[in-house]
Amino acid sequence: MQNNSDMLNSHAFKSLVSQRWWVSGILLLALFLTYYGFLLLIAYQRPVVTVQIWGKTPLGIPLGAGVIVLSWLLTAIYVFWANRAYDPVVLSLAQRLKAETP
Amino acid sequence: MNTATAKSTLGQPTPAAIAFFLLIVFLTLGITWWAARRTRSVQEFYAAGRSISAFQNGLALAGDYMSAASFLGIAGMVALKGFDGMIYAIGWLVGWPALMFLVAEPLRNLGKYTFADVVAFRLQQTPVRIAAALGGILTILFYTIAQMVGSGALIHLMFGVPYEVAEVAVGVIMLAYVLFGGMLATTWVQIVKALLLLFGVTVMVILVLARFSFNPIELYAAVANQYGQAALEPGGLVSNPLDAISLGLALMFGLLGLPHILMRFYTVPDARAARLSVLYASGFIGYFYLIIPIVGFGAAALIGRNVIAGIDKGGNMAAPLLAEFLGGTPFLGFIAAVAFATILAVVAGLTLAGASAFSHDIYVHIIKRGQASEHEQMRVGRIATLIFGSLAVLLGMVFKGQNVAFMVGLAFAIAASANFPALLLSILWKRFTTLGAVGAILTGAFLSVGLIVLSPTIWEDILKNPAGSAFFPLKNPALVSMSAAFLVGILLSLWKREPQAEEKYESEKLRVYLGIGAE
Numbered sequence: 182m183q184n185n186s187d188m189l190n191s192h193a194f195k196s197l198v199s200q201r202w203w204v205s206g207i208l209l210l211a212l213f214l215t216y217y218g219f220l221l222l223i224a225y226q227r228p229v230v231t232v233q234i235w236g237k238t239p240l241g242i243p244l245g246a247g248v249i250v251l252s253w254l255l256t257a258i259y260v261f262w263a264n265r266a267y268d269p270v271v272l273s274l275a276q277r278l279k280a281e282t283p
Numbered sequence: 284m285n286t287a288t289a290k291s292t293l294g295q296p297t298p299a300a301i302a303f304f305l306l307i308v309f310l311t312l313g314i315t316w317w318a319a320r321r322t323r324s325v326q327e328f329y330a331a332g333r334s335i336s337a338f339q340n341g342l343a344l345a346g347d348y349m350s351a352a353s354f355l356g357i358a359g360m361v362a363l364k365g366f367d368g369m370i371y372a373i374g375w376l377v378g379w380p381a382l383m384f385l386v387a388e389p390l391r392n393l394g395k396y397t398f399a400d401v402v403a404f405r406l407q408q409t410p411v412r413i414a415a416a417l418g419g420i421l422t423i424l425f426y427t428i429a430q431m432v433g434s435g436a437l438i439h440l441m442f443g444v445p446y447e448v449a450e451v452a453v454g455v456i457m458l459a460y461v462l463f464g465g466m467l468a469t470t471w472v473q474i475v476k477a478l479l480l481l482f483g484v485t486v487m488v489i490l491v492l493a494r495f496s497f498n499p500i501e502l503y504a505a506v507a508n509q510y511g512q513a514a515l516e517p518g519g520l521v522s523n524p525l526d527a528i529s530l531g532l533a534l535m536f537g538l539l540g541l542p543h544i545l546m547r548f549y550t551v552p553d554a555r556a557a558r559l560s561v562l563y564a565s566g567f568i569g570y571f572y573l574i575i576p577i578v579g580f581g582a583a584a585l586i587g588r589n590v591i592a593g594i595d596k597g598g599n600m601a602a603p604l605l606a607e608f609l610g611g612t613p614f615l616g617f618i619a620a621v622a623f624a625t626i627l628a629v630v631a632g633l634t635l636a637g638a639s640a641f642s643h644d645i646y647v648h649i650i651k652r653g654q655a656s657e658h659e660q661m662r663v664g665r666i667a668t669l670i671f672g673s674l675a676v677l678l679g680m681v682f683k684g685q686n687v688a689f690m691v692g693l694a695f696a697i698a699a700s701a702n703f704p705a706l707l708l709s710i711l712w713k714r715f716t717t718l719g720a721v722g723a724i725l726t727g728a729f730l731s732v733g734l735i736v737l738s739p740t741i742w743e744d745i746l747k748n749p750a751g752s753a754f755f756p757l758k759n760p761a762l763v764s765m766s767a768a769f770l771v772g773i774l775l776s777l778w779k780r781e782p783q784a785e786e787k788y789e790s791e792k793l794r795v796y797l798g799i800g801a802e
Contacts, residue, residue: 189792198796202711205384212384216377220531223370223517224524231516235500237507239515245369246573249376253569256380260562268555275797 184281188274197270204262208255215255219248292612293594293603294443299616304442307479307624308456314471318464325660328465329396329639333802335470335550341563344547346473347632348375348538348564349480349571351625352433352691357572358605359598361579362591365506365514368579370521372572374531378538379565383558386539389710391548391557392794392801397636398545398702399644402709402724405787406717409649414724416644418701419542421728423637424678426541426694427630431679432687433599434626440600441619446683454676457631461638461668466550469631476628479621481567487602487618488574490609491581499577505584514583526757530692533761537695540702543636554798578602585609597688630675638667689740692759696735700727700764708772710795713788715772716781723772730767734760 188194223230223241230241322328335343353375361368394400399415431450438449460468495501506514521527538544548557582591582601585608594600603622607615642663647655655663705723708715734755735741742753757763793799 185790185793189789194792194796198792201796209381209384212377212380216373216535217528217531219373220370220521220527221524223521224527227517231512233512236504237512237515238500238503239366239512241366241517242369242503242515245366245373248373249569249573252377252380253565256383256562256565259380259383260558263555263558271797275799278793278797278799 184278188278193270194274197267197274201267204259208259212252212255215248215251219244291594291604291607292615293600293607294440296442296444297612297616299613300442300619301616303616303620304623307475307620310475311456311468311472311624311627312459314475315460315464315468318468318471322463322465322467325396325657325664327467328661328664329546329635329643330549331466331470333550333552334467337551337556337559338563339470339474340547340551340556340560342477342567343470343473343550344544344560344564345567345571346477346480346625346628347544347547348568349477349625350430350629351437351622352429353572354480354484354575354625355437355599355602355622356433356597357575358579358582358602359591359595359600361576362582362586362601363588363598364518364520365510365580365583366516367518367520369576370517370527372575374534376565376569376572377531378535379561379568381535382539382544383561383565385707386545386710387548387557387561388554389795390545390706391551391554392796392798393710393791394549395802396546396549396643397639398540398542398706399640402705402720403648404709405784405791406709406715406720406781408653411717411720412644412648414721415702415705416640418540418697418705418724418728419640419644420637421732422540422694422698422702423542423633423640425690425697426543427633427637427675428678428682429687429690429694430626430630430633431675432682432685434630435679435683437599437626438623440595441603441622447680450676450679453626453630453679454672457627457634458669458672460627460631461635461672462665466546466635469628469635470547470550472624472628472631476621476624477567480625481571483606483618483621484571484574484578486614487581487606487609488577491577491585491605494581494585502577502580502584506580509584510588523757525762526759529757529762530759532765533692533695533699533759536699536703536765537761538698540698540706541694542640542698542702543632546636546639553801578605581605634668634672634675637671638664641671642667686745689735689745692740693731693735696731696759696761696764697728699761700731700768701725702727704765704768704772708769708776712773712776713785714776714780715788716776716779716784718779718781719772719774719776722775723768726771727764727768730764731760734764 231239357372402415403411435446435449439446582605586604591601606618646663701724705720737754739753740758
């Protein structure tokens with residue numbers, strides 16, 4: 182029990198938790214800007230969406246496809262970060278806890 | 284009867300359709316038979332023994348989410364309304380990244396079988412579980428009604444069988460999956476269905492593009508030539524930005540409160556697999572929504588809007604008609620069978636989620652105070668499955684011919700307003716209390732149901748009151764009901780502290796972030 186509260190109060194654990202939510206928060210903000218930005222662009226800047234770029238194809242179509250691709254990329258960035266930076270720390274902290282608990 | 288309907292074999296049980304249909308039924312029942320021998324414990328029944336890999340769960344999540352409504356409905360909406368259908372399709376994907384960032388991993392680490400496990404983890408079990416089960420069951424109920432009514436009508440259109448027969452067929456086959464094969468069978472049925480659907484739509488897109496020298500720009504030009512440039516431009520969907528954002532919020536955060544989706548995270552071994560499964564799922568779903576507009580635009584260009592709307596005014600038959608046009612009766616048979624498999628799989632997932640809310644949250648935790656034997660839990664789980672499945676068929680019959688399209692939006696609004704705020708606050712906020720959780724769930728649930736009744740969606744479109752007479756201006760209530768749920772949850776928690784819950788929040792952190800003690 183002592184070990185557990187040591188862990189909870191440790192700098193390593195606290196920074197792990199705060200980093201996790203910082204990364205989540207920034208990516209969520211990017212998602213909001215992408216999706217709601219797209220909706221607001223359609224609502225308030227219609228001419229931008231309807232300008233024809235390739236033959237009769239308006240900009241709105243590649244933009245819409247871009248929202249889908251970007252949403253997936255944000256998901257991929259999170260996984261990349263979590264696999265590279267989050268998991269190793271989780272593993273080492275969990276092992277430390279195990280080693281200290283007889 | 285116009286010429287195209289006379290040409291189409293849609294609505295007649297062709298040999299190809301029957302063959303594919305039987306193949307899918309036998310294949311899925313075979314899976315069920317295999318799974319039944321591996322479904323002995325409660326954990327196996329609800330969570331497939333936590334043995335599903337991240338890739339498999341990604342496909343199963345995609346299968347749960349890509350319903351017949353999104354396959355046939357969005358293709359039809361793009362065919363008839365053009366770009367607006369595409370805007371709508373995009374909204375269906377954007378919840379997945381949010382699910383990843385906010386709840387996927389903590390949910391996996393904290394819970395056991397249902398999302399109520401997470402909300403109730405450090406709060407008082409009885410009130411929180413009752414409220415969470417209420418939010419969960421309401422969500423599933425409206426979602427199920429929409430699926431059942433849609434499926435009866437679709438099966439009638441595609442195979443020509445009477446509506447009631449279609450309802451009972453869906454009910455019986457899907458109950459076989461869930462009762463005998465539990466989560467393992469349901470998961471593999473979803474995987475098979477997701478693969479078939481992705482394969483079918485991919486073939487359709489290739490065949491469409493082949494007609495336009497593999498250049499989507501030529502397809503769009505053909506659509507614009509026939510229906511004017513307006514078909515490629517935003518129409519009425521985003522005419523009111525607040526409406527569009529409210530719908531967008533419901534679609535995005537509703538996903539984070541859908542019990543049948545959240546339940547899938549308990550089928551994988553750990554948080555890392557939960558995380559990877561969202562990446563796979565959003566890849567498959569993103570691909571699906573990226574290419575489904577091509578099916579819709581292709582149907583508009585090659586079949587014609589009049590023909591599509593002539594068969595079903597919602598446009599639901601756009602994809603099947605296009606399949607017949609491109610690949611003849613055999614391909615139509617295949618697509619029709621895939622649509623049927625889609626319906627079966629989605630209803631099976633919903634039934635299992637509904638049964639778990641009743642048996643695990645209400646019966647085991649509240650009535651039996653957590654003291655129930657494995658045997659008893661399994662028995663109650665199966666009885667709840669049977670009740671929920673029969674209820675689904677019954678509701679499907681009761682709402683026959685009713686306009687239930689709004690119920691999907693309502694299910695998402697309740698999920699976003701009742702389930703999601705309580706789930707997020709319980710994960711993120713130390714000061715969150717029992718009173719706050721119950722208040723947030725009830726506020727979200729009642730406000731979203733109440734406001735949608737007073738909105739143009741029901742007040743004007745269903746109850747036929749004159750346009751402009753609705754008391755609440757937005758078509759989807761999520762913007763107001765979700766905000767109100769958060770506000771009530773926060774204010775009630777600030778009003779009275781719950782020291783026990785705060786203490787437990789600290790100690791549960793090791794489980795949330797390091798996975799220590801996770802089931």
